[in-house]
Amino acid sequence: MSRPSTVDYTLYLVTDRSLSRGRSTLEVVRSAVSGGVTCVQLREKEASTRTFIEEARAIKVLLDDKGIPLIINDRVDVALAVGAAGVHLGQSDMHIRDARRLLPPEALIGISAESLEDALAAERGGADYIGVSPVFATPTKTDTALPLGLDGVRKIRSAVGIPVVGIGGIGLANAAEVMMAGADGIAVVSAIVAADDPQKAAKALKKKIG
Numbered sequence: 001m002s003r004p005s006t007v008d009y010t011l012y013l014v015t016d017r018s019l020s021r022g023r024s025t026l027e028v029v030r031s032a033v034s035g036g037v038t039c040v041q042l043r044e045k046e047a048s049t050r051t052f053i054e055e056a057r058a059i060k061v062l063l064d065d066k067g068i069p070l071i072i073n074d075r076v077d078v079a080l081a082v083g084a085a086g087v088h089l090g091q092s093d094m095h096i097r098d099a100r101r102l103l104p105p106e107a108l109i110g111i112s113a114e115s116l117e118d119a120l121a122a123e124r125g126g127a128d129y130i131g132v133s134p135v136f137a138t139p140t141k142t143d144t145a146l147p148l149g150l151d152g153v154r155k156i157r158s159a160v161g162i163p164v165v166g167i168g169g170i171g172l173a174n175a176a177e178v179m180m181a182g183a184d185g186i187a188v189v190s191a192i193v194a195a196d197d198p199q200k201a202a203k204a205l206k207k208k209i210g
């Protein structure tokens with residue numbers, strides 16, 4: 001497992017095979033990387049463990065070549081199996097305390113914060129970054145907490161010292177606002193994964209967030 005010396009969360013792609021319009025996740029990631037994504041989270045909710053691991057290995061080869069970290073959604077075992085840079089854990093996933101026991105010390109752990117209290121607890125618990133969960137409502141994930149909005153991003157930003165990434169309902173129309181509210185990056189699913197051309201979509205988002 002290897003952690004890049006500094007992690008660039010600016011344009012953070014979260015995958016979703018159900019939104020990929022028949023393209024493989026590897027294909028979408030390749031295209032998005034050439035458009036400028038800086039971090040990739042492999043999020044597989046339905047795949048078998050074996051498929052998840054095989055896909056993660058193939059994507060990691062692509063990302064390693066570009067120095068882009070691969071984060072695994074939910075599954076500490078998958079992250080360990082493939083030597084990913086880290087994991088992203090939500091409020092119902094494995095506790096960070098337990099994940100830290102299993103993962104090597106250099107592993108990145110991102111935590112979803114559904115409130116200011118969650119963000120403070122995540123920082124105290126040793127999280128490497130926080131996902132503000134969600135900033136806006138999104139059809140991509142409907143079992144979220146209430147949207148925290150730009151004000152939530154501002155409040156969390158001023159309360160913690162670790163990187164803060166906004167997620168949920170972020171696209172070309174509001175990406176700059178999320179950054180202006182103090183986020184270190186935007187995490188997006190549909191704006192890239194479901195786009196006609198993920199490379200162009202990533203490029204356009206990158207331009208918006210400077």
Ligand SMILES: Cc1ncc(COP(=O)(O)OP(=O)(O)O)c(N)n1
Pocket residue numbers: 012014041043073074088089090091092093110111112130131132133141165167187
């Ligand atoms: C960057 C980022 N932030 C938040 C989440 C959501 O995590 P979680 O609440 O565990 O929900 P699932 O993604 O597991 O459905 C995330 N994945 N990434």
Ligand SMILES: Cc1nc(C(=O)O)sc1CCOP(=O)(O)O
Pocket residue numbers: 014112131132133134135137138139140141144145167168169170187188189190191
């Ligand atoms: C994976 C995920 N987590 C969220 C959270 O609020 O924690 S929202 C979300 C999906 C974000 O998709 P889109 O960019 O298409 O809105």
Ligand SMILES: [Mg+2]
Pocket residue numbers: 073074088089090093
């Ligand atoms: Mg989760």
